[in-house]
Amino acid sequence: MARGIVLPDNGRLFEIRFESVGGLGAHAAGQIVASAAVLRMGLNGSHFSSYGSEKKGSVVRSFVRLAAADRAIRTSAPIELPDVVVVFHSGLLAHPATIAGIRAAGTLIYAGNDGEVPEGLCRLPATTKVMRVDAQTIAIEEKSRPNAVLIGTLTAALPFLDRQAMLNTLEDTFAGRHPEAVAANERAFRRGAEEFEIIENIGRIEGDLPRLSSNPLWGYRTAPIGGVLPTPGNTAHNDLHTSRNGWMPVLDADKCIHCGMCDMVCPDLCLVWSTHTDDDGKPTVTLDGIDYQYCKGCMRCVETCSTLAMTREAETPGKANRLRVPLFPELMQATGGKHVT
Ligand code: SF4
Ligand code: SF4
Known part of the structure; x- marks a missing residue:
């Protein structure tokens, strides 16, 4: 000792x-x-x-x-x-x-x-x-x-x-x-x-930082009557990018056959699809990309993809922002697109 x-x-x-x-x-x-x-x-x-x-x-x-x-x-x-x-x-x-x-x-x-x-x-x-x-x-x-x-x-x-x-x-x-x-x-x-x-020379504040004050928005005095959640659907603001451990899935659109297998296994619904009409007038659905705000990097989509369209790549600063296809473009506009780093 x-x-x-x-x-x-x-x-x-x-x-x-x-x-x-x-x-x-x-x-x-x-x-x-x-x-x-x-x-x-x-x-x-x-x-x-x-x-x-x-x-x-x-x-x-x-x-x-x-x-x-x-x-x-x-x-x-x-x-x-x-x-x-x-x-x-x-x-x-x-x-x-x-x-x-x-x-x-x-x-x-x-x-x-x-x-x-x-x-x-x-x-x-x-x-x-x-x-x-x-x-x-x-x-x-x-x-x-x-x-x-x-x-x-x-x-x-x-x-x-x-x-x-x-x-x-x-x-x-x-x-x-x-x-x-x-x-x-x-x-x-x-x-x-x-x-x-x-x-060096990065902090700007004088003295100790204050402790985090704990003032819950809703306590027993202020909670809405009946336990109603007045802001439903707020998981749209989730940000899971900190869950990724240096790796991210990346889609190669040229290899994708839009089979949907990756979507079946993705636990966080972060794959973005769009609907089109083909030359015969039939509706088709195509995979546009990944919203990395919601992607935790589990790589199930990569393991499932049979055409190697989805691959695992090292995540470098800013890469997720460059490749991101937003699931909720209107939310991105409202927040200035500042979810993913
Ligand atoms: S599993 Fe692969 S080929 Fe199928 S939609 Fe997903 S990325 Fe495209
Ligand atoms: S890595 Fe996991 S969370 Fe991210 S898109 Fe693929 S299946 Fe979904």
Whole structure:
């Protein structure tokens, strides 16, 4: 066990919040960090996660609190004023809730492609340290997961975290269930600890960010009588692009025979069809493309397509916007088309 670990002297608990979507491994990451701190670094620690719906791609927050061994951790409330926020998908930075409450002296780590600096970063405090790591690409190259990369970057950001203790805990976590992943995770971890970029002069805010205020639009005093939903059909505003793990389906219209098999298996109804009249005056239906706002990248359409018209391609910044065929063009006009990044 590593001894003599000294936490930053902030007079309170040291708090880390992982911001992610289901499927990227944020819960496991929090578990590994807290386990390493408690079992191998002699600290006190606690960890838990909160989830949206069970569906892959919904928001997941994972919370880690650390304290010196002689200081008890007596709260299990969600972390509202974190010292560190780790963002597993750069698309999440479009939502102010992702960075809410971050401290001016804190650190933000986000997974983003080379050169990717999301607009949302300007809402950070000017003094917050910002680190970018291409967790997705490293994970794909090393046949690992983004969480291993991001834990590596976290150890680089927080020198008091014992790197070897973290690595040993990462290894123990997978040695039993996925022994083949141990070496890959170690490579991903080490690259995460080295291949990050520090983004300078990006935040514009003075002081700590305020915590996210919780003022539900509808509480027991204000809910419409009878539980009526006055805005039905609001799933049209869903945005599942953060569910994709670096890959997207792409349609080659020249190879498509419009058989509809992909539409039968797509769980999110994101394929866009149009009706025409052929030369004989008969109605025909053709596949026009994909609305990537609703596509979570499950690749069922690719696996089902018998003509190879639908293929899996690496997703690069802006590609989904370029190839997107909107399912609801009128909605796109109303929102300025800002759903997919
Ligand atoms: S399964 Fe393939 S060929 Fe059939 S409609 Fe879909 S993309 Fe076109
Ligand atoms: S990958 Fe294909 S099947 Fe899966 S959600 Fe996207 S369009 Fe639908």
